[in-house]
Amino acid sequence: MTALSGRTIGVHGALAAFPRRIAVRAAEGAGAVLRRGTSRGTSLVVFGRKALRGDIARLEEVHAAVVARGQRAVSENGFLRGLGLMAAGEPGPHSRTAMIEMSGLAPRDFDLLALFDAFENDTSPFTFRDLILARKYAALLEDGAPWHAIARAVHQAGDVGALAALTLDVEARAIIARREGWVGELSGQGKLRLEPAEDADALFDEAEDAEAAGALEEAAALYSRCLSLDATDSVAAFNRANCLRELGRRAEAAHDYARALKRDGGFVEAWFNLAGLAAESGHVASARRHLERALKSDPSYADAMFNLARLEFEAGRLDAAQRWWRRYLLHDAEGPWAQRARNGLRLIEMQQSATGT
Template sequence: MKPLAGRTFGIVGALEAFPYRIARREIERLGGRLRRSSGRGITTVVYGRKLLRRASLDGVVTSFRALVAERRRPISEAGFLRRNGLSPDADQGSHPRSVMIEKSGLPAETFDLLALFDAFERDVEPFTFRDLILARKYRGLSEAGADWDAIARAVHKVPQVGALAALTLDVEAREIIERRDGWTCELSGQGLLDLGYDGVNIDDLFESAEAAETSGDLEAAVGLYGRCLAVDPTDSVASFNRANCLRELGRSVEAAQDYARAAKHDPGFVEAWFNLAALMLDEGHPDSARRHLRRALALDRSYADAAFNLGKLEFDAGDLSEARLWWSRYLELDRHSEWAQRARNGLRLIAMQAEAETG
């Protein structure tokens, strides 16, 4: 059996080491899946270094906290590459996370975020002695006014992060600098693997498409996602996102094709099955919607929205026993939301109708 059989990784942001397509090809070679998403079915979420240059800091911290609260596993770009044999392993350390935080004086979340963006030699415990020195240096930089993300971005300019342990670091105009006798300089020198595609940077294209979608320029987003798919027709998340935009624009036939393409190339993509079901229901195809909702629930039994929609579909179709089953399932997953109250109301209607029939 291949070492990653059955595992699905999600990527937030873009990798700095090499393009997404190369990483996905290697993960699939090992039997796993890689998706530009942190959605359902993904237990290990990779934070690409480029995220720090292209996303809001608040958004990065919020997504990190959400993953931790959900007990899901965020890992760094370097950690992801090392664990899957795509880069050399780091030196073995001896310092647990708790000791690093205690001896450095860094707040726990700041320490975790710096580790998540590869500001240390190792991204998880046990950390090295050089990591402990770095953590103390980072605390000094933080006290001098540097934010954790500025520290991480500066570290990314250096080929070997451990080498920073021997340097004198300081903050000047909110930039991290190196001080030597009589002069100062910026940190620099990182090289990247040149593994692009004929001059087309698909990661930049994808991020531009996401930005257009977020800003509401759906036509532009459709075109940009289309360019991503022209480079990599098997990119399930680009297909899914494009389908969402097409659906908003009222182009239902094209949206259905893209949802189906996303599900074809990634059969475990639960949201693709769910959104395709919703589109089929909107278009008056309840049998297709039923099949896709059942597929989504087969993949993820905890998908409450799919259970609710399936209950409503069966209720509207007059199959009250099936509606009762699915709304009861929904209430096992969600008992407090507005939709939970709607499910309870639906069950009351079913009970009243059954009572009237036996009355």
């Protein structure tokens, strides 16, 4: 048993430590399931360091959504420690609250810096060196350096703890370190590669950006390239199916939903969306089976209950519809669809009264 046994792990951004295919194998070896992004059943989300190279505003939105859903955000080092591939950090005396109070960092900035391993420890208790670093980062933020520039620069330093002994400044939009007789730039410069090989993680991030911007044809093509590099990527197949469905290419979308489910039979959102396609095409029996399969994987999936009730109502199976809408209301009594469920139940009661059943 490991700390990750039985967990479904989502990943946002590519990992710097190793390619996704190796991370998948490592997670499986630890008794966990690893997917891109987040879905129902995801208990923790790993934020890969390469996400710092992409859209920072979107990264912050994803992090805020993960926190709001009550999922646990995990740094890349935290993930490696959970897999047993990295030693646990040196225990320290400081809690998260104490670090924020004593450093002057805003809670959001502190959490994001910790999430991208800008401290020796990714979670509390934090060390004395971590507190020194937090104070230095607070000064850099006051001088105009954004949190993500600090995190990127720290990763160039190698030994994060060693930065506690250096003076950090912002000069010409670069973060530099000073010690007696020496000045060095932390942020560094990348090296130009000729004809680089395609990277599935980078392609996936590009595809997500295109999808978010509404460029669905481009996104579908990029997800297809991801799948050509990694045919086991159920989330790329699912996302491509969503794009194709929006474009009206239903047969192709159904094929990709099925491809996602072939790789991950517990992917409840794929069962749900495939059921929606089947219902739109008039295949009620198939839609019912797909929704039932989604609920078998996740018995608390309220959206699937509602849609199953609606299918049964439209098919004239009122007892079944009544049962599913009542079950739905046990999970969602106040949401925007709850009133529709109650209206459905009233219609059933009216019909039963009219027929004396």
